[in-house]
Amino acid sequence: AARLKGKDFLGLVDYTKEEIEYLIALGIDLKSKLKAGETYQPLKGKTLGMIFEKSSTRTRVSFEVGIYQLGGQPLFLSKNDLQLGRGEPISDTAQVLSRYLDGIMIRTFGHKRVVELARAATVPVINGLSDLSHPCQALADYQTILEKKGRLQGLKVAYIGDGNNMLHSLLVGASKLGIDFAAASPEGYDADPEMVAIAKENARKSGSNVRLVRDPREAAEGADVIYTDVWASMGFEEEQKEREKAFANYQVNEELAKYAKPDYLFMHCLPAHRGEEVSEGVIDGPNSIIFDQAENRLHAQKAIMAAIM
Ligand code: CP
Numbered sequence: 001a002a003r004l005k006g007k008d009f010l011g012l013v014d015y016t017k018e019e020i021e022y023l024i025a026l027g028i029d030l031k032s033k034l035k036a037g038e039t040y041q042p043l044k045g046k047t048l049g050m051i052f053e054k055s056s057t058r059t060r061v062s063f064e065v066g067i068y069q070l071g072g073q074p075l076f077l078s079k080n081d082l083q084l085g086r087g088e089p090i091s092d093t094a095q096v097l098s099r100y101l102d103g104i105m106i107r108t109f110g111h112k113r114v115v116e117l118a119r120a121a122t123v124p125v126i127n128g129l130s131d132l133s134h135p136c137q138a139l140a141d142y143q144t145i146l147e148k149k150g151r152l153q154g155l156k157v158a159y160i161g162d163g164n165n166m167l168h169s170l171l172v173g174a175s176k177l178g179i180d181f182a183a184a185s186p187e188g189y190d191a192d193p194e195m196v197a198i199a200k201e202n203a204r205k206s207g208s209n210v211r212l213v214r215d216p217r218e219a220a221e222g223a224d225v226i227y228t229d230v231w232a233s234m235g236f237e238e239e240q241k242e243r244e245k246a247f248a249n250y251q252v253n254e255e256l257a258k259y260a261k262p263d264y265l266f267m268h269c270l271p272a273h274r275g276e277e278v279s280e281g282v283i284d285g286p287n288s289i290i291f292d293q294a295e296n297r298l299h300a301q302k303a304i305m306a307a308i309m
C-alpha cells in the first residue's frame with residue numbers, strides 16, 4: 001500500500017497483478033466498512049479536483065461521494081468553466097492545480113492529454129476515462145466479478161463490440177489477473193494493436209489466454225461473463241449511423257447468450273442503448289449485474305484514492 005502513495009492511476013498497464021489485487025481487496029474492504037456504518041476517513045482535509053471534458057453520471061457522482069466519505073472534498077471542474085476551455089495549456093493547469101489540490105481526476109478525449117497533465121502535476125492523477133482507456137471502470141468490474149464468482153483466475157470474459165477504451169482496460173486487466181479473454185469486434189473497429197501486444201505479453205506471464213476474433217459466437221463460447229459497450233463512444237457520435245451498420249451482427253441478445261455458460265453474467269459499463277448493443281431481455285434479465293458494477297465504481301475508486309492520495 002505504501003508503495004502506491006503518490007502514484008498516478010492512468011491505466012492498469014502501470015499496475016502489477018499484485019497491486020491490482022490489492023486495490024480490489026481494498027475496494028471490497030471499504031465496501032463492507034460502509035455497509036457496516038463504519039466511518040473511515042484517511043483523506044480528512046484533502047481535496048480532489050475533477051476535470052470533465054466529457055459528460056458523466058457515474059464517474060462524477062461516485063468520485064464526489066467517494067472522496068467525501070473518505071473525509072475529503074471534491075471540486076467539479078467543467079471544461080466550460082476552466083480557462084482550459086479558452087486555451088490555457090494543460091501543463092500550466094496541472095502545475096497551478098497541484099498547488100491547491102491533493103489529487104486530480106481527468107476525463108477527456110485523447111489519452112495524451114491525461115499523460116501530459118500527469119507529467120506536469122506534482123499530485124497523483126487519475127484517468128476518469130480517455131479515448132484509450134477506462135481503468136476505474138475495469139477495476140470496479142473485476143471487483144464485481146470476484147464478488148459474484150468467488151474467483152478471477154481461470155474465468156473467461158467475452159467482450160462483444162467496439163475496440164474502444166472499455167475493451168482496452170478490460171483486456172489489460174484480464175491479462176494481468178489470469179482471466180481468459182476473447183473479444184469479437186467488426187472489421188475496422190479492432191482494439192489498438194499496442195494494447196493487444198501488451199495484453200499478449202502479460203498473458204504469457206499470468207497464464208491467461210487472450211484472443212481477438214470476428215465472430216461474436218466464437219468469443220461468447222463457454223464464457224462466464226459477456227460484456228458489451230456502446231457502438232459509438234463519446235466523441236464518435238457523428239459515426240452513429242455507419243456504426244449501426246457495421247455492428248448489426250454484434251448485438252448481445254438471448255440468441256448469443258446461449259453460447260455462454262448457463263450462469264453467465266451480463267455486464268455493461270453504462271450508459272446503454274437497449275435494442276442496439278444489447279437486447280432488453282438480456283440487460284434487464286436475471287443474468288445482468290449492471291447496477292452492481294455501477295455501485296462498485298464508488299468502492300473501487302475509494303480504494304484508488306485511499307491508496308494513492
Ligand atoms: N461508466 C461510466 O463511466 O459512466 P459515466 O459516463 O456516467 O461516468
Ligand code: NVA
Nearest residue numbers: 164166233234269270
Ligand atoms: N466507451 C464509452 C464508455 C462510457 C463510460 C465511451 O467512451 O463513451
